[in-house]
Amino acid sequence: MPTITIREALNQAIREELARDERVFLMGEEVAAYDGAYKVTKGLLNEFGPKRVIDTPITELGFAGLGVGAAMVGLRPIVEFMTFNFSVLATDQIINSAAKMLYMSGGQFKIPIVFRGPGGSAFQVSSQHSQALESWYAYFPGLKVVMPSTPADAKGLLKSSIRDDDPVIFIEQERMYGNKGEVPDDPDFTIPLGVADVKREGTDVTIVARSLMVPIALKAADKLQEQGVSCEVIDPRTIRPLDIETIIQSVKKTNRVVLAEESHPLCGVNAEISAEIMERAFDYLDAPVKRISGADVPMPYAKNLENLAIPDVERVVAAVREVAYLD
Amino acid sequence: MASKVIMPKLSPTMEEGQIARWLKKEGDKVSMGEPLAEIDTDKATMEMQALSNGVLRKILINEGESAPLGQLIAVIGEPNEDISSLLSEAPAKAPEPPAEPEPTQAATSQAAVPDANGHARQTPTSNQSGRMIVSPLAARMAAEAGLDLRTLQGSGPGGRIIKRDIEAALTETKQVAKFPRAVERLPFQPSVVASASPYRDEPASEIRRTIARRLVTSIGPVPHFFLTTEIEMDRAVEMRRGINALDPDLKISINDIIIKVVANALIQHPAVNASFQDKFVRHYEHADIGVAVAIEDGLITPVVRSADLKSLSQIAGEVRELADRARSRRLKPEEYTGATFSVSNLGMFGIDEFTAVINPPEGGILAIGAVTPKPVVRENEIVIRQIMRVTMSCDHRVIDGATGAKFLQTVKKILENPLYLVV
Numbered sequence: 001m002p003t004i005t006i007r008e009a010l011n012q013a014i015r016e017e018l019a020r021d022e023r024v025f026l027m028g029e030e031v032a033a034y035d036g037a038y039k040v041t042k043g044l045l046n047e048f049g050p051k052r053v054i055d056t057p058i059t060e061l062g063f064a065g066l067g068v069g070a071a072m073v074g075l076r077p078i079v080e081f082m083t084f085n086f087s088v089l090a091t092d093q094i095i096n097s098a099a100k101m102l103y104m105s106g107g108q109f110k111i112p113i114v115f116r117g118p119g120g121s122a123f124q125v126s127s128q129h130s131q132a133l134e135s136w137y138a139y140f141p142g143l144k145v146v147m148p149s150t151p152a153d154a155k156g157l158l159k160s161s162i163r164d165d166d167p168v169i170f171i172e173q174e175r176m177y178g179n180k181g182e183v184p185d186d187p188d189f190t191i192p193l194g195v196a197d198v199k200r201e202g203t204d205v206t207i208v209a210r211s212l213m214v215p216i217a218l219k220a221a222d223k224l225q226e227q228g229v230s231c232e233v234i235d236p237r238t239i240r241p242l243d244i245e246t247i248i249q250s251v252k253k254t255n256r257v258v259l260a261e262e263s264h265p266l267c268g269v270n271a272e273i274s275a276e277i278m279e280r281a282f283d284y285l286d287a288p289v290k291r292i293s294g295a296d297v298p299m300p301y302a303k304n305l306e307n308l309a310i311p312d313v314e315r316v317v318a319a320v321r322e323v324a325y326l327d
Numbered sequence: 328m329a330s331k332v333i334m335p336k337l338s339p340t341m342e343e344g345q346i347a348r349w350l351k352k353e354g355d356k357v358s359m360g361e362p363l364a365e366i367d368t369d370k371a372t373m374e375m376q377a378l379s380n381g382v383l384r385k386i387l388i389n390e391g392e393s394a395p396l397g398q399l400i401a402v403i404g405e406p407n408e409d410i411s412s413l414l415s416e417a418p419a420k421a422p423e424p425p426a427e428p429e430p431t432q433a434a435t436s437q438a439a440v441p442d443a444n445g446h447a448r449q450t451p452t453s454n455q456s457g458r459m460i461v462s463p464l465a466a467r468m469a470a471e472a473g474l475d476l477r478t479l480q481g482s483g484p485g486g487r488i489i490k491r492d493i494e495a496a497l498t499e500t501k502q503v504a505k506f507p508r509a510v511e512r513l514p515f516q517p518s519v520v521a522s523a524s525p526y527r528d529e530p531a532s533e534i535r536r537t538i539a540r541r542l543v544t545s546i547g548p549v550p551h552f553f554l555t556t557e558i559e560m561d562r563a564v565e566m567r568r569g570i571n572a573l574d575p576d577l578k579i580s581i582n583d584i585i586i587k588v589v590a591n592a593l594i595q596h597p598a599v600n601a602s603f604q605d606k607f608v609r610h611y612e613h614a615d616i617g618v619a620v621a622i623e624d625g626l627i628t629p630v631v632r633s634a635d636l637k638s639l640s641q642i643a644g645e646v647r648e649l650a651d652r653a654r655s656r657r658l659k660p661e662e663y664t665g666a667t668f669s670v671s672n673l674g675m676f677g678i679d680e681f682t683a684v685i686n687p688p689e690g691g692i693l694a695i696g697a698v699t700p701k702p703v704v705r706e707n708e709i710v711i712r713q714i715m716r717v718t719m720s721c722d723h724r725v726i727d728g729a730t731g732a733k734f735l736q737t738v739k740k741i742l743e744n745p746l747y748l749v750v
């Protein structure tokens with residue numbers, strides 16, 4: 001299998017789906033002539049032409065609405081937000097139109113649209129450009145929310161998202177575009193939505209991590225292995241629908257859980273996972289569920305403060321040791 | 328933040344404690360779970376652990392002094408923290424034992440600043456209330472294994488009982504006793520348990536409750552009645568001599584044999600291995616025998632758990648070891664509580680016969696007199712036999728005259744023919 005970056009894996013997924021189905025098209029700010037602000041859409045304009053790869057004005061609400069309308073009449077748009085921070089301008093179209101159209105039309109209008117782009121923290125882009133918004137979108141019935149952490153997952157999940165008949169929020173991580181990994185080049189390679197992946201098997205503590213936290217959890221698990229603690233790392237990959245069963249099975253085996261996320265703690269995805277674990281596996285818990293989240297502050301610009309605001313390997317190690325009663 | 332150290336409840340009946348020894352000095356660093364002091368309770372000298380991290384700032388009760396449950400005895404805090412508000416409470420009245428203690432953290436500015444998780448600050452909670460803290464998993468494991476959580480010491484924060492504590496208790500249970508059996512264990516015998524006997528509660532019948540109510544009116548909360556019988560001990564004495572001749576280290580006493588026989592008889596008479604609990608009668612699966620041991624200032628009854636499952640050599644070893652530690656006041660509370668029946672022996676003091684007082688909620692106690700040669704009539708002839716008189720005190724709320732008498736008959740039958748122990 002070739003080893004490529006997440007950026008290249010996403011590019012492959014879009015290219016393959018554009019080639020496979022002529023109803024698929026891509027639009028967003030700078031996606032065409034400039035090859036995408038993060039070069040995810042590199043070369044696609046040349047290959048598929050201006051009818052399939054479309055530069056939009058800086059009008060998130062407008063082009064999100066255009067996408068919903070296109071989906072209603074049978075196209076399968078991929079809408080890129082330059083970053084998900086800008087998606088907040090389009091939330092009326094996403095939440096009130098895309099998420100609810102199937103329901104409110106009595107099943108007449110499917111909305112097969114993908115809203116994608118980078119989210120979460122980047123490198124010193126400060127408060128307004130460093131937000132992890134997955135819990136916002138996961139809140140709404142009618143949306144699916146996907147967050148890959150490896151190149152293979154990025155490709156397989158994006159292809160499934162484009163083929164899905166429901167609106168999908170596909171959040172990439174801005175710091176992770178350059179991360180490399182092996183990716184199957186089979187054009188039929190997909191990963192189903194709603195299925196968690198056990199990134200590492202272990203017996204003592206379950207770490208549930210998504211997106212940026214997955215490589216951090218895996219590094220922590222390596223360190224903890226040296227300290228005699230065996231960690232199981234689970235990446236849900238899809239936040240809605242959430243594969244809680246895989247998490248519960250793991251908790252029943254290890255009896256201890258650490259949940260890591262870069263988003264804020266209050267009403268975060270981990271709060272939900274924690275509640276599910278309490279409801280479904282209470283009698284299997286040997287320690288309180290431990291959450292690690294991003295700091296409950298707007299992301300600081302200063303490098304040192306930014307580092308402190310994002311969970312790191314040391315915090316995951318300390319949390320695991322705490323729930324394993326080692327300190 | 329500074330926290331109070333209060334006199335903890337270290338035994339089920341403790342009302343006040345005396346500081347035997349401070350293990351830390353003022354100014355010493357302490358961390359949660361570290362031994363802080365040794366405290367003399369009414370039963371034993373127990374270690375008290377610190378429940379917070381910091382520096383032992385102030386000792387308020389000196390060695391040799393006593394304090395009632397819940398009274399402030401020391402303060403743990405940061406080295407330069409102002410603890411005057413806590414100290415000002417020192418002479419204040421101690422809260423009643425069942426009351427929840429004050430929050431352990433000193434008042435701080437209660438401004439509406441959320442904490443690191445985005446919550447308004449919550450009131451700190453305390454583990455010093457004496458409430459048992461146990462992880463859900465540990466609770467379930469204990470229930471499945473029939474382990475009594477009260478017999479366990481938690482190793483988690485604030486004394487939380489966690490999975491590894493249950494696993495340790497179960498391993499201990501499986502390691503068949505510290506004292507080897509004189510004879511190889513029979514394959515069909517169940518493993519010996521170190522924990523309190525599992526039980527089954529049955530609702531007390533109306534007649535049971537009426538009997539209980541009427542008798543209590545007449546005689547006090549535990550209506551005793553007494554059954555006395557004479558037991559010919561020749562064969563038991565001979566058996567003991569024979570066993571000890573096999574191996575002098577075994578040191579089996581007559582009392583050990585009585586414990587074993589009583590335990591076996593209790594299993595044959597489950598109605599006696601029971602306790603009255605107001606609305607229901609609790610029937611125990613195993614016979615946990617309390618053995619009265621005289622100590623300086625009083626007596627204490629260490630418990631031989633599941634004596635029905637143990638061999639004589641195991642019982643002898645355990646009784647010896649428990650009695651030694653009882654005399655040096657080193658028993659843990661779980662080692663002297665929760666018996667299902669007791670045995671009290673004053674034979675060594677030359678007492679022929681006496682009545683013993685039941686240790687509630689046990690259903691009965693057997694008072695053992697001295698074994699003495701006496702002339703008795705056997706087949707119309709006067710012969711000399713080793714005679715022992717025993718008197719059983721029964722809690723009439725749960726044991727009736729005939730029930731107790733049948734039980735005592737079994738005890739007598741086995742002691743007079745100890746071969747029953749092996750058939």
